[in-house]
Amino acid sequence: MGCRLSQLDLSIEAGVSARHLSFVETGRSRPSPELILRLAEQLGMPLAERNTVLLAGGYAPAYPSHELNDPELAPVRAAVRQILDGHNPYPAALVDQHWQLVEANPAVALFTAGAEPHLLTPPINVLRLSLHPDGMARHIRNLPEWRTHLLKRLRQQAATRNDPALYELHEELRGYPGGDVAVPVRDDAVPRVVIPLRYRHGDQELSFLSTTTLFGTPLDVTVSGLAVEAFFPADPATTATLQALAKPSAGTG
Known part of the structure; x- marks a missing residue:
């Protein structure tokens, strides 16, 4: 699990004698x-x-482990829907413990537009969609940097959860083109504090910051694996573009 606790440390934290823990x-x-x-x-x-x-x-x-559409998880579904709807016109999606897409708001269409059908056939894996050359990868301007970030995160999750499916996904994605790079050192006067996603949309380059929202103190296996991946505009130009894209077209009436 990567906790690096000694047997004595673990016994103290768990409130049990080191002798009993040894037994x-x-x-x-x-x-x-x-x-x-x-x-x-x-x-x-x-x-x-x-x-x-x-x-x-x-x-x-x-x-317990409920299906997301079970009545017991209705409050979870309502909370997720509120988060996704409230985040529009900026992209946000709900993913499960294996990065399969569960639900998304309309702004996610910005990322799925132009992806090949085989990547959009359910179950959709959002990491595969992101890094596959037939998906988002061809539009990501800082692909080596973004790819390195995603692979590192996936590797850490696989180790933490000891999940063979995540290890298998990591090996698959690692074989996609794009290259691994270290996070570059910037000489800008204003240092960068997170890795942005720089995404080409038409003749524009959009810049996003990403966040991950988890449910606090989950007591259900399904809920414990859910995460909302949300993208925020990193500059005024991206904000203006996303707001313009969300405006309904004028009617011809």
């Missing part, structure tokens, strides 16, 4: 489900992996 580690003592969950919390395990560890210990899973 658990060596198989001399069987952990209770409560101890498993406390240790998993301290190690930052994803909810799905906590369920897997509980099952391996002979216990029932602690966290």
Whole structure:
């Protein structure tokens, strides 16, 4: 999990004696489900992996996993819809734990326009759409920099979640053209604090800052894997262009 906790540190954080934790580690003592969950919390395990560890210990899973259209997740759907609608005319999309597109606002069409049909056939993987040469990649002006950023993030997620599907996706995307580069050092008077997405739209270059919104304290496996990826204009010209694109065309009446 990459926490780098010693056994003593972990025992203190989990509120259990180092001796008992040692017995658990060596198989001399069987952990209770409560101890498993406390240790998993301290190690930052994803909810799905906590369920897997509980099952391996002979216990029932602690966290449910609903479908997004189940009645229990209606408040989640409503919150997501409010975020997506409120972010228009700037692009925003809801993705699941494997970067599959769940929902998006109309402004995301800016990124999907011109992509080949095979990348837009559900389930749509937004990272594949972003980096595939038949998708957004051909319009990204700083592709090596943006590609490096996405691959690093994906690799970290795969390691944190110990998810074979994310490792497989990382290997696939790493094989796409574009090149890896280190984040360049800028000599500008105003230093850059985030990596922008520089995207060509017609004869214009649009610049975006991206943010990720997660649900706080999730208790459902599905909800814990959801994220809203939102893009904000990084300069006045991009703001003006996106607002102009969102205006309805004048009627011919």
